[in-house]
Amino acid sequence: MRITAVETFDIRFPTSRELDGSDAMNPDPDYSAAYVILRTEDGWAGHGFTFTIGRGNEVCRAALDALAPLITGIDIGDLGEFSRRLTHDSQIRWLGPEKGVMQLAVAALINAAWDLTARIANRPLWSLLSEMSPEALVDLVDWRYLTDALTPEAARDLLSDAVPGRTARSRHIREVGYPAYTTSAGWLGYPDEKVDRLARQAVSDGFRQIKLKVGADQTDDVRRFALARNAVGPDIRIAVDANQRWGVTEAIDWMTALAPWDPWWIEEPTSPDDVLGHAAIRRALTKAGPGGGPIRVATGEHVANRIMFKQLLQADAIDFVQLDACRVAGVNENIAILLLAAAFGRPVCPHAGGVGLCEAVQHLSFFDYVAVSGSLDDRVIEYVDHLHEHFTDPVVVERGAYRAPTAPGFSTRMRPESLVRYAYPEGAAWS
Amino acid sequence: MRITAVETFDIRFPTSRELDGSDAMNPDPDYSAAYVILRTEDGWAGHGFTFTIGRGNEVCRAALDALAPLITGIDIGDLGEFSRRLTHDSQIRWLGPEKGVMQLAVAALINAAWDLTARIANRPLWSLLSEMSPEALVDLVDWRYLTDALTPEAARDLLSDAVPGRTARSRHIREVGYPAYTTSAGWLGYPDEKVDRLARQAVSDGFRQIKLKVGADQTDDVRRFALARNAVGPDIRIAVDANQRWGVTEAIDWMTALAPWDPWWIEEPTSPDDVLGHAAIRRALTKAGPGGGPIRVATGEHVANRIMFKQLLQADAIDFVQLDACRVAGVNENIAILLLAAAFGRPVCPHAGGVGLCEAVQHLSFFDYVAVSGSLDDRVIEYVDHLHEHFTDPVVVERGAYRAPTAPGFSTRMRPESLVRYAYPEGAAWS
Numbered sequence: 001m002r003i004t005a006v007e008t009f010d011i012r013f014p015t016s017r018e019l020d021g022s023d024a025m026n027p028d029p030d031y032s033a034a035y036v037i038l039r040t041e042d043g044w045a046g047h048g049f050t051f052t053i054g055r056g057n058e059v060c061r062a063a064l065d066a067l068a069p070l071i072t073g074i075d076i077g078d079l080g081e082f083s084r085r086l087t088h089d090s091q092i093r094w095l096g097p098e099k100g101v102m103q104l105a106v107a108a109l110i111n112a113a114w115d116l117t118a119r120i121a122n123r124p125l126w127s128l129l130s131e132m133s134p135e136a137l138v139d140l141v142d143w144r145y146l147t148d149a150l151t152p153e154a155a156r157d158l159l160s161d162a163v164p165g166r167t168a169r170s171r172h173i174r175e176v177g178y179p180a181y182t183t184s185a186g187w188l189g190y191p192d193e194k195v196d197r198l199a200r201q202a203v204s205d206g207f208r209q210i211k212l213k214v215g216a217d218q219t220d221d222v223r224r225f226a227l228a229r230n231a232v233g234p235d236i237r238i239a240v241d242a243n244q245r246w247g248v249t250e251a252i253d254w255m256t257a258l259a260p261w262d263p264w265w266i267e268e269p270t271s272p273d274d275v276l277g278h279a280a281i282r283r284a285l286t287k288a289g290p291g292g293g294p295i296r297v298a299t300g301e302h303v304a305n306r307i308m309f310k311q312l313l314q315a316d317a318i319d320f321v322q323l324d325a326c327r328v329a330g331v332n333e334n335i336a337i338l339l340l341a342a343a344f345g346r347p348v349c350p351h352a353g354g355v356g357l358c359e360a361v362q363h364l365s366f367f368d369y370v371a372v373s374g375s376l377d378d379r380v381i382e383y384v385d386h387l388h389e390h391f392t393d394p395v396v397v398e399r400g401a402y403r404a405p406t407a408p409g410f411s412t413r414m415r416p417e418s419l420v421r422y423a424y425p426e427g428a429a430w431s
Numbered sequence: 432m433r434i435t436a437v438e439t440f441d442i443r444f445p446t447s448r449e450l451d452g453s454d455a456m457n458p459d460p461d462y463s464a465a466y467v468i469l470r471t472e473d474g475w476a477g478h479g480f481t482f483t484i485g486r487g488n489e490v491c492r493a494a495l496d497a498l499a500p501l502i503t504g505i506d507i508g509d510l511g512e513f514s515r516r517l518t519h520d521s522q523i524r525w526l527g528p529e530k531g532v533m534q535l536a537v538a539a540l541i542n543a544a545w546d547l548t549a550r551i552a553n554r555p556l557w558s559l560l561s562e563m564s565p566e567a568l569v570d571l572v573d574w575r576y577l578t579d580a581l582t583p584e585a586a587r588d589l590l591s592d593a594v595p596g597r598t599a600r601s602r603h604i605r606e607v608g609y610p611a612y613t614t615s616a617g618w619l620g621y622p623d624e625k626v627d628r629l630a631r632q633a634v635s636d637g638f639r640q641i642k643l644k645v646g647a648d649q650t651d652d653v654r655r656f657a658l659a660r661n662a663v664g665p666d667i668r669i670a671v672d673a674n675q676r677w678g679v680t681e682a683i684d685w686m687t688a689l690a691p692w693d694p695w696w697i698e699e700p701t702s703p704d705d706v707l708g709h710a711a712i713r714r715a716l717t718k719a720g721p722g723g724g725p726i727r728v729a730t731g732e733h734v735a736n737r738i739m740f741k742q743l744l745q746a747d748a749i750d751f752v753q754l755d756a757c758r759v760a761g762v763n764e765n766i767a768i769l770l771l772a773a774a775f776g777r778p779v780c781p782h783a784g785g786v787g788l789c790e791a792v793q794h795l796s797f798f799d800y801v802a803v804s805g806s807l808d809d810r811v812i813e814y815v816d817h818l819h820e821h822f823t824d825p826v827v828v829e830r831g832a833y834r835a836p837t838a839p840g841f842s843t844r845m846r847p848e849s850l851v852r853y854a855y856p857e858g859a860a861w862s
Binding site for chain 1: 456457458459460461483484485486487489490520521522523524525527528529530531533534535573577578594670675678679680701702703704706707708710711719733735736738739742745796853
């Protein structure tokens with residue numbers, strides 16, 4: 001498993017032409033991937049990427065190229081050691097630490113190494129992880145800065161407690177799939193008629209939760225929410241997502257205005273860095289829902305690392321942990337986050353969509369159910385029906401549930417023809 | 432003031448050859464700058480940079496190149512608007528937001544724009560800022576995510592209260608200079624004899640505070656601290672700096688071991704992202720010093736943005752705010768941080784050293800004294816005697832104090848011959 005080449009790509013899809021993916025902070029994203037292939041001397045290849053929304057994707061690619069020498073010529077072997085090699089280089093660490101562009105690039109490389117490992121093992125990643133021993137899983141995590149909230153020993157115990165049920169849960173999840181919710185109905189750029197139609201479609205497709213983007217104009221948001229509630233009825237959960245648009249007071253006021261239509265959660269009400277802000281919002285919304293129930297708080301797609309998630313949990317700032325497969329330092333750091341969430345008893349509902357995020361993150365949720373939290377209660381994986389056709393092993397979502405991935409690897413391999421056509425700026429899609 | 436060209440440079444100094452700058456997390460830094468020159472149609476030039484410690488500096492340069500189109504061809508004019516143009520581009524914001532490589536590059540560009548503006552005004556930056564109206568200063572700040580801690584109105588009142596004393600303080604600080612402390616004695620790679628000699632030298636040079644690096648080996652740290660205390664006597668403050676090496680418990684234990692020698696502050700005891708961790712460490716050390724006094728907590732050089740500083744202040748997590756001229760989004764975001772620190776009554780003691788950080792950050796402290804906090808109590812600017820010879824307007828530190836900068840601009844201009852000699856990898860210094 002010696003890495004002999006690290007090939008990097010700047011891949012962009014012109015999604016802004018249709019306003020797919022538009023929200024209060026991101027009006028015109030061009031969904032993109034800084035993509036990497038790790039090649040071994042034995043002819044194996046591992047595929048990984050990080051997700052961006054257009055401009056600056058070339059900086060992530062430059063970061064991949066800057067990190068490549070750290071892993072070229074080495075044997076992957078121990079993936080805990082491999083991960084630390086990328087996150088602990090002292091000179092490069094200065095550029096974060098553990099955040100921003102370098103962290104995105106590290107995610108792509110670590111995920112590619114896991115894809116490679118799972119391919120060689122001839123197993124889908126979630127299944128490979130789900131059969132590792134508690135000790136081996138604990139060794140994958142960088143415990144620095146975590147032990148005031150969770151020790152390796154406590155994590156091992158938590159994993160050990162879940163071992164007896166692994167086989168039954170693995171069988172169960174292969175049969176029923178993992179619940180999904182859809183964001184496809186609620187992009188901010190869509191006209192009311194399209195929201196109404198897509199919301200009804202979501203229910204008839206079997207989804208039990210949908211999500212609407214909010215935050216640009218309160219009157220519009222109230223109208224769209226009422227319309228969506230009318231379309232789906234009272235029993236379907238409707239989450240809303242402000243994409244960091246608000247300050248603390250504004251978030252509380254805005255959600256109070258939406259409360260009569262029963263929002264399930266408010267996602268990214270404010271800056272992803274504002275642990276104390278999220279805590280203040282959550283406290284203020286504890287009894288703000290219809291009937292005096294809570295409006296729940298969720299965040300994660302822009303939370304930089306395990307240290308920020310630790311604090312969001314310590315401060316009782318969130319109800320749902322929305323980890324992202326490619327924002328933090330890949331599978332290893334996401335295992336840390338899954339362990340923290342389980343220790344604090346908070347459901348993980350991953351961020352997905354974009355390019356390939358659904359493909360990757362499903363593996364983490366399946367693993368979470370089988371070997372970490374052992375629960376499906378209030379857990380859903382985001383689903384957006386875009387761009388899956390560019391992957392060799394696209395997600396399969398049926399009747400509102402992700403089917404268990406069966407192909408070897410991390411489902412992160414893009415079709416070779418897409419790598420050519422959407423290469424930026426030289427590919428045919430951009431000329 | 433229309434910008435017609437954005438020229439970028441990868442500049443590196445081979446400092447690792449002498450172990451200058453070595454600490455518990457950064458054993459072999461090569462002090463570097465991703466450097467930028469903004470040129471106007473009228474022949475003016477503004478100079479800015481961000482600081483890194485070697486590998487990955489090329490990624491910061493790539494980030495500068497990615498941001499350049501946002502400002503090429505525009506009129507600088509309103510520097511609040513200029514700043515928001517760089518921090519709020521929706522596609523690029525995804526790569527942070529407001530952290531990591533993109534934030535470092537934004538710092539360089541905003542600082543270069545201020546250098547340009549001050550050069551055209553024929554004033555040193557600190558003096559230019561110190562004569563702006565409270566309203567104009569408030570308009571420079573991006574208030575998003577801040578108003579739960581400080582409103583623009585409260586900030587304007589705070590600045591207005593300081594207006595009457597501006598002239599007297601400006602005269603005073605030009606006469607006496609701004610107090611400095613030195614880190615030159617305490618690099619981790621230095622042998623005991625050198626620490627002893629340099630500590631004594633610092634006192635005879637007029638410094639009233641020195642700093643030692645700690646965190647690699649506790650026995651070594653105790654020996655070196657005792658040696659330094661013996662060298663400088665009881666009246667010189669000795670701060671220690673762990674450069675993020677510890678978790679919460681380890682930080683408390685380690686500092687308890689050093690307590691008998693009276694550490695003034697512990698800097699970066701843990702992750703810069705760990706607001707709650709710093710708060711826990713500070714609480715535990717409140718009475719840990721000799722005689723039951725506090726060991727104070729300081730951090731900032733790796734704190735990503737104003738939102739993190741806001742929380743460190745809200746959570747009572749730090750005694751000293753160690754802002755850095757080039758880590759956050761330049762002068763504008765540092766004005767926000769100065770205002771927050773003043774509102775919470777915490778002294779700002781900037782991080783400096785590296786390449787050119789002393790040159791830049793002195794302007795912020797002089798401005799803070801004249802127009803924001805109005806106080807010198809417990810305030811010191813870090814000073815390291817390295818690499819100043821590469822700047823056209825190097826700092827002047829005499830008898831332990833920074834002399835007020837007098838040259839027009841932000842003191843951020845590197846000598847043209849240094850830009851050639853230390854260009855990486857093609858410059859003569861690297862061949």
